[in-house]
Amino acid sequence: MAKSASSVPFKADREVPALIVKFGDYPLHHGGVGAIRSLGRLGVPVYAITEDRYTPAAASRYLTRAFVWPTTGTEDPGRLVEGLIRIGRRIGRPAVLVPTDEEAAVLIAEHQSDLFGRFLFPRVEPGLTRRLASKQGLHELCVEHGIASPQAAFPQSYDDIVAFAETARFPVVAKNREAFVRRRRPAVGGTTRITTREGLLALARDWGERPGVILQEYLPREEAEDWIVHAYFDDNSTPLALFTGVKVRSWPPHAGMTANAYVVDNPELADLAARFVKQIGYTGIIDLDLRFDRRDGQYKLLDFNPRMGAQFRLFESESGVDVVRAMHLDLTGRAVPEGEQRAGHRYVVENIDLPALLAYRRSGYTTPHAPVRPSGTELAWFAGDDPLPFLTMLGRFVRPGAKHLYQLWRTNRRGGTTR
Template sequence: MDRSRTDLTRPDRSRTDFTRPDRSRTDLTRSAHGGPELDREVPVLLVKVGHYPQTPSHLGAVRSFGRLGVPVYAMVEDRLTPTAVSRYLTGAFVRPSTGREPPGQLLAAILAAGRRIGRPSVAVATDDESAVLLAEHRAELARWFLLPPVPAELPRRLASKAGLHAICREADVPTPRACAPGSRAELVDAGRRWGYPLVLKNLEPFTRLRHPAVGHTTVVRSEEELLATLARGGPDGGAPSVLAQEYLPPERSEDWITHLCCGPDGEPLALFTGRKVRSWPPGRGVTARARACPNPELAALAARLCRRIGYRGVADLDWRLDLRDGRYKLVDFNPRTGAQFRLFETVDGVDVVRALHLTLTGRPVPSGAQLSRSFGVGQIDLLSMLATSWGERRAPRDVWPRRSTERAWLCRDDLAPTVAEAARFGCSAVRVLAGSVRNRG
């Protein structure tokens, strides 16, 4: 038996004594870090499902809460992840998971962490699967965790690509044409009707981890490429667990994002808008560079959707402005913190996770304007910039952002995560290069 995965009651003495008072952070004052007064008696647990040790949202939340003196705990893959070595982390629960475990086992891990903390804590989901678990098991988790009163079934519907498409149609929110084919023949027919390129996305939360049809959001440019992609994703003849989505060409569209936190009455307590400048892989992956840009039209559209569906808590929405018809089209609704959420902060020092903590502890959320700044994710921003410049045969743009920059890893008051991320990135690069050499051999 793999005791590192299943024995959740053994003390983790090698990392942190979870019973001692959190005296090391009581000197982190509001004046030093420019944030709101959070309730330091209410800790935070960052919940994750799946293996992704290099996620900026996890570390960003640790720094956001830790700088204001709130005890913050995190579920991590190992003791050397960027999150686990942050000076602002109160304690790490080393609980590796793949997302293929039974829901009961994943739920037991969250409950065990709550018991170890020993007092009611704000639980913050950092992936779709953990958001689904927290919503669907809110009653069971209530003893140890403070959670927003989101309808239990809503995060799963929003995280489902087919469910989100249906919600957009019901709420009259623009979205690209899409279908969830019941067979490979239907998928091929969609490509023939709409034309190529065609976008493929894994259809459901958990399924994307257990039986992924594609490794990530994938653009196929021909029927031959489509069939080859499906052959790699599963047995021939079965219904593919994918959403086929209309391709919006980057030269005729713009990528926009909204991050928000809705209160118990459904009203947004904090709502931010921004532009995605670069992504990795280019044009279809995670954010590599973004900048905060006030956009009242998009903010109103996001707020109207959340009110209409009764959403509560933190969310990250991806939009594409289709320059052909001038409409913002929703392409993803992530019912949890987004990777780049630290791009957004108000003049009062409020970001979406701080707003969540304030409302769940009964404190008002200041309503200041959002700051103008940018966000960069180190190495992948460099890769995206170089790849885009090479593909478009032009000089790199936005090499040195003119606005103040929030960096995903590099931080003067918390350097250890930068070293940990650089080491992991270097190891990943070596593995990729070694694999390429083997394949050519």
């Protein structure tokens, strides 16, 4: 559990509230609940945008108020900015913005002039956030700055895909090129493994004249390790909090959201992340996914999420700092205390880890570096001092959630067996 205000060696500014910003219809978001608890336990007033009044986030005892605002993430940016400003007026004082998805992070970055003075947020080069959230933009930045990433192709037509298929080494991975298409009509249902040329061409016939996909080198899980980095960087792109860990399980298996992870010290990876962020001049919270390829000994950057990650509560320093607390402290002019990360700490997302565990056991896959006995466990949903979000999650998850998990699993299996 996160350290409360009485047990941390710092004081947050309780006069400056926070607003959890999310766009789109995904009420079972444990990351937002984690942010509400993390700041709320310090006595910071926390507000959140929610789909309705019966989401787990809205049920938290640490939430000052939920602003019910159903969105899809595809609205006109001007409308979303106006909505944020209206909420800011209702809060009545500048609040720290905590985006939980790419749509919110990009909107804030690209409309800083409209939001500045009304809210507190890290200032960043306006186009950088969108570029980092894009698979193609990220790949180009990696090439530009010498950061290893999987080999990738960005076809502009079906003919490009045919040409790629002639020389490609299968299996390959298909992903949506832009983060935002998941709210619209995605070409593929998340990360899709394609095993043959014929399977690729069959799928590609449904991608339209301008396929919005990236075709990427497949890194076999038998020869790889999944690593994550969470950090907060100040306006000089200096890390004030930086953490590394290993993803043990995800859902859908090997290709989706973190279901189980451990904190593992990795100075080499921490240095790589810090150097890259310094080179591109990014400020704010980051959530990185990397895969260590044992075949060539390189950490290959798969995803750069320019926002708080859903599993950020895995990481907390011995001083009680996580990335959300670090951002609030920094933006309110307070020092962020140093402290080592809690090595060996474990994070479990209760509603998706059980199906993930069963799937991983069937595959025979094991993750290195996981400690035999974790130093502690952070649950995504359940907390003794704030039980209602867990109960609300159960109420909303049991039937539709189980159906959704099954659909994700089926999509993943179809992608893995395409012929």
